[in-house]
Amino acid sequence: MPGSGKSDDRRLGFKASQEVVVIAISVVLFLVFSATLNNFLSQGNIIAILKNVSILGTLAVGMGFVVVGRGIDLTMVAVMVVGVAFSIWISTWGIDFTLAVICGAILVAAIGLFTGVMVAIAEVPPIFATLAIASSVYGSGRIVFASDVLYAPPDIAWLKFVGNGSVLGIPMSVVIFGAVAALMGLFLRKTRFGRLVYATGDNPNAARTTGLPTRPIIVTQYVISALIAFTAGIIMTGLVTGIDTRLYNSSLIYDVLLVVVLGGIGLSGGQGGVRNVIAGTILVGILTNGMTILNFSYTSQNLIKSVILLGALAIDAIINPRDEQTSQSGDI
Amino acid sequence: MKIFKKCLLAGMAALALLGVAQVASAQETDQVGRAAYLDGVKGKKVIFVPISQGMDLNQAWVMVWQRHAARYGFTLEVRDPNGDTNAGIRAMQGAIAEKPDLIIVQNPDVQTYARLLKQAQAAGIKVLQVNMQSATQTDSYVGNDWIEMGRLEMGELAKHCTGPNAVSHKVVWLAGVQTGAANIYMRTGIDEVLKANPELQLVSDQPADYISEKARQITETVLQQHPDLCGIMGIWDNAEVGAGAAVAAAGKQDQVTIVTNGAGAATGCESIKNGLLDVIFNFNAPIQGEIAAQQISELLQHPDRKAGSEKTIFFGPITRVDKTNATGRNCWKPEDIK
Numbered sequence: 001m002p003g004s005g006k007s008d009d010r011r012l013g014f015k016a017s018q019e020v021v022v023i024a025i026s027v028v029l030f031l032v033f034s035a036t037l038n039n040f041l042s043q044g045n046i047i048a049i050l051k052n053v054s055i056l057g058t059l060a061v062g063m064g065f066v067v068v069g070r071g072i073d074l075t076m077v078a079v080m081v082v083g084v085a086f087s088i089w090i091s092t093w094g095i096d097f098t099l100a101v102i103c104g105a106i107l108v109a110a111i112g113l114f115t116g117v118m119v120a121i122a123e124v125p126p127i128f129a130t131l132a133i134a135s136s137v138y139g140s141g142r143i144v145f146a147s148d149v150l151y152a153p154p155d156i157a158w159l160k161f162v163g164n165g166s167v168l169g170i171p172m173s174v175v176i177f178g179a180v181a182a183l184m185g186l187f188l189r190k191t192r193f194g195r196l197v198y199a200t201g202d203n204p205n206a207a208r209t210t211g212l213p214t215r216p217i218i219v220t221q222y223v224i225s226a227l228i229a230f231t232a233g234i235i236m237t238g239l240v241t242g243i244d245t246r247l248y249n250s251s252l253i254y255d256v257l258l259v260v261v262l263g264g265i266g267l268s269g270g271q272g273g274v275r276n277v278i279a280g281t282i283l284v285g286i287l288t289n290g291m292t293i294l295n296f297s298y299t300s301q302n303l304i305k306s307v308i309l310l311g312a313l314a315i316d317a318i319i320n321p322r323d324e325q326t327s328q329s330g331d332i
Numbered sequence: 333m334k335i336f337k338k339c340l341l342a343g344m345a346a347l348a349l350l351g352v353a354q355v356a357s358a359q360e361t362d363q364v365g366r367a368a369y370l371d372g373v374k375g376k377k378v379i380f381v382p383i384s385q386g387m388d389l390n391q392a393w394v395m396v397w398q399r400h401a402a403r404y405g406f407t408l409e410v411r412d413p414n415g416d417t418n419a420g421i422r423a424m425q426g427a428i429a430e431k432p433d434l435i436i437v438q439n440p441d442v443q444t445y446a447r448l449l450k451q452a453q454a455a456g457i458k459v460l461q462v463n464m465q466s467a468t469q470t471d472s473y474v475g476n477d478w479i480e481m482g483r484l485e486m487g488e489l490a491k492h493c494t495g496p497n498a499v500s501h502k503v504v505w506l507a508g509v510q511t512g513a514a515n516i517y518m519r520t521g522i523d524e525v526l527k528a529n530p531e532l533q534l535v536s537d538q539p540a541d542y543i544s545e546k547a548r549q550i551t552e553t554v555l556q557q558h559p560d561l562c563g564i565m566g567i568w569d570n571a572e573v574g575a576g577a578a579v580a581a582a583g584k585q586d587q588v589t590i591v592t593n594g595a596g597a598a599t600g601c602e603s604i605k606n607g608l609l610d611v612i613f614n615f616n617a618p619i620q621g622e623i624a625a626q627q628i629s630e631l632l633q634h635p636d637r638k639a640g641s642e643k644t645i646f647f648g649p650i651t652r653v654d655k656t657n658a659t660g661r662n663c664w665k666p667e668d669i670k
Contacts, residue, residue: 038557045556052549142414146666148626149544149570150387151599154606164581171581238542240574241608246386247543249415294554298539 018264053285070185070269084139084233112226116219162238202270373635389595396621482521544574551578569594576608602662
């Protein structure tokens, strides 16, 4: 796994961090399902688990990046669906689809830039800024596109490869998720910019006083998270041949946030990394897969999911009690 | 002399023409009852509260109704809550407060608007429900016979997945929103077919929420568990393309039959041609819209009839569409309706 450096864990003194708790629960669930469900342990099913969380995981990597810098990006799902829908929409004018995707990426980066400016320079608290921008981005898309569901042109070879192709037996959606996660991990751990993101997230005022370019850092974070959201949207379009803008109305953005927080990236910023995102993503993936196989009803699935997630947070609270030393200002 | 003759002839011709015109105007009687019809519908106010105008079926209905409204001089306002139930409740409350002549409503589920619909009827407003019913019955319902739809879809799977040549007897029901009218009534139809064909084995019954990616994930997981799966039935063609994508990714397009229903939009036909779907039970939203348009006129023509005093139901057409007939009127585009 990328970025498995020992350095930056603020809870280094505790052996069982939230991440470890989540991994432990994942392992237990994995063993229980393997023992009780036929075909759970098959290679096909393991790949299916990874494939089914690739979009959630990719989005969570972007969200995690912003949360590490003490921000939050609630625009991700809106940006994902509107960015891809925009690309498909302009491709219906006869523009080459690949070019249309590049145009979509530029639009998405511009939205990210705007969000970043609102947060970093206008200093609107990120939760409100991104909530409002998400709604206006989705609303504008809704007016322009007329339909909720937009289908990509059928004969785009590279898009088909994203949906159905594989490298060494691993589906492309998982490969892309892995690549985004690996790049982000390297970026956060190994580059100077990555370290500055931690510094900004840990204590923005101190970072600025020390002379760090906190505003450009924050703006860049939102641009990157928007581009990652767009990548997730392209994976989805490859997988199901189109994009459904109604996803904005679903609970997806909260699932993304849940994966991030569950994995152990505190909303107070400055801690955690890509490893935490992967831990959270895998737990949600195993849980959903097992319950789908067991054919649990929708209501009981939600109930079991929330009980296990609440349990993970509760165990963490017991093992790692918060006190003046571990909590920070701005902790939610 | 010649000139005089010509003038005379011209004069006679003119007179003759005038005469004909007079006879014609005398014969220009009004179509029987038309004046009363126009009088009944003109200037009336109709409010439509949909689930979301982003869906193909909704776009077809509203296009048809707007044309009808423009031709006969009533107004149609669409209050789109865009899939948000709370916004829908506010839209309904607002509509009732405005006291229009008619409210058209597409219910997100059977309970949410049930009391509001009673209130509307008590306030003397007539209510037409389209395609998605509430637990409260009102003046009229125009839409699908959902029990029949469930029966048709599972019946289609029964054809493929019973008997000695079936790959297996395993079938999947990819539901929509479990509290929605379509879901509840389709389930009744499904259960009837399952009872009649005890060898059919329903191995998964999970809601995909009308979202294609969710349908894809459920299908992919179920296919791992049941590699010999025979059939999948769903509730909306735009969502079941996800199931089709999962089946295609597993290379099992020849093995798994995918049946769903839809508004009959061209996108559904494309999905059949791409091999993502096998059969769509097409409820032809433009025709459904035309039926509802006539029902709107009927309700507006009888202002003195008490709201809720007479209850009518119209079930629209259902056409079985597969790759042999995925053409023409079975695959409409929005621009065809205008």
